[in-house]
Amino acid sequence: MRRVKTFFIAGAGTDVGKTYVTAALARALLRTGRTVGVFKPVASGYDPARPEESDAGRLLGALGRPLTPDNVAAICPLRFAAPLSPPAAARREGVTLSLESIAGLCEAEIRAAETDILLVEGVGGLMSPLTDDATGLDLMLRLKAPSVLVGGTYLGAISHLLTAAEVLKSRGLEIAVVVISESPPPAPDFEETIADIGRFLPGLPLYAAGRVDDWRADALAGRLVGA
Ligand SMILES: Nc1ncnc2c1ncn2[C@@H]1O[C@H](COP(=O)(O)OP(=O)(O)O)[C@@H](O)[C@H]1O
Ligand SMILES: [Mg+2]
Numbered sequence: 001m002r003r004v005k006t007f008f009i010a011g012a013g014t015d016v017g018k019t020y021v022t023a024a025l026a027r028a029l030l031r032t033g034r035t036v037g038v039f040k041p042v043a044s045g046y047d048p049a050r051p052e053e054s055d056a057g058r059l060l061g062a063l064g065r066p067l068t069p070d071n072v073a074a075i076c077p078l079r080f081a082a083p084l085s086p087p088a089a090a091r092r093e094g095v096t097l098s099l100e101s102i103a104g105l106c107e108a109e110i111r112a113a114e115t116d117i118l119l120v121e122g123v124g125g126l127m128s129p130l131t132d133d134a135t136g137l138d139l140m141l142r143l144k145a146p147s148v149l150v151g152g153t154y155l156g157a158i159s160h161l162l163t164a165a166e167v168l169k170s171r172g173l174e175i176a177v178v179v180i181s182e183s184p185p186p187a188p189d190f191e192e193t194i195a196d197i198g199r200f201l202p203g204l205p206l207y208a209a210g211r212v213d214d215w216r217a218d219a220l221a222g223r224l225v226g227a
Pocket of ligand 1: 011013014015016017018019020021124181182209210211212215
């Protein structure tokens with residue numbers, strides 16, 4: 001069986017730009033001629049009236065696939081309305097999430113993937129609750145895929161990023177690359193923040209995603225294709 005090259009897109013925090021980076025990366029990988037799949041096992045804050053604004057909608061857009069209910073469900077099988085952590089949002093709909101079933105969905109996706117590369121976007125920050133007794137880190141430990149660690153540049157972002165990197169390292173999980181996605185103003189200087197982060201993470205490939213309309217992730221894609 002051919003095993004798809006899988007990367008887990010992990011966030012140093014919530015709203016740091018995981019979907020933005022995943023979408024840009026998917027588009028860049030497609031430009032290299034690779035086939036790409038994306039998966040977002042769980043999403044909260046999902047508004048069925050505006051699927052185009054959801055992570056699944058944005059990821060489908062990046063793949064150039066139509067925004068149909070079936071495609072949304074295939075990319076993001078567990079969707080909840082409340083803009084809360086997944087277990088809190090699920091609770092409001094009478095659903096109890098389990099690591100076993102979420103990991104099972106991801107493993108089935110990886111097994112069935114017929115693409116060259118599969119990008120799995122995590123939920124929230126690295127240790128955001130995923131179920132009542134598991135965090136996103138527990139899912140990463142199950143999947144053991146190398147990660148694309150995404151951080152922001154808001155004041156305090158460096159600590160969040162270094163903490164996340166330290167936790168991944170201490171748990172034996174590989175960080176393939178770090179991507180810094182520029183936070184909206186007010187935020188400290190972007191270039192200066194990137195340089196500061198680089199000094200604290202020697203040896204890790206670092207990519208900067210500036211706040212431009214269409215950040216091209218070609219260099220990052222090239223790195224992952226060669227990884
Ligand atoms: N580098 C960037 N340039 C422009 N917009 C960005 C960038 N990073 C994030 N955003 C925007 O910020 C918001 C939060 O990013 P998103 O990718 O949804 O974060 P996450 O998936 O980590 O929750 C989105 O509206 C997204 O388009
Ligand atoms: Mg997202």
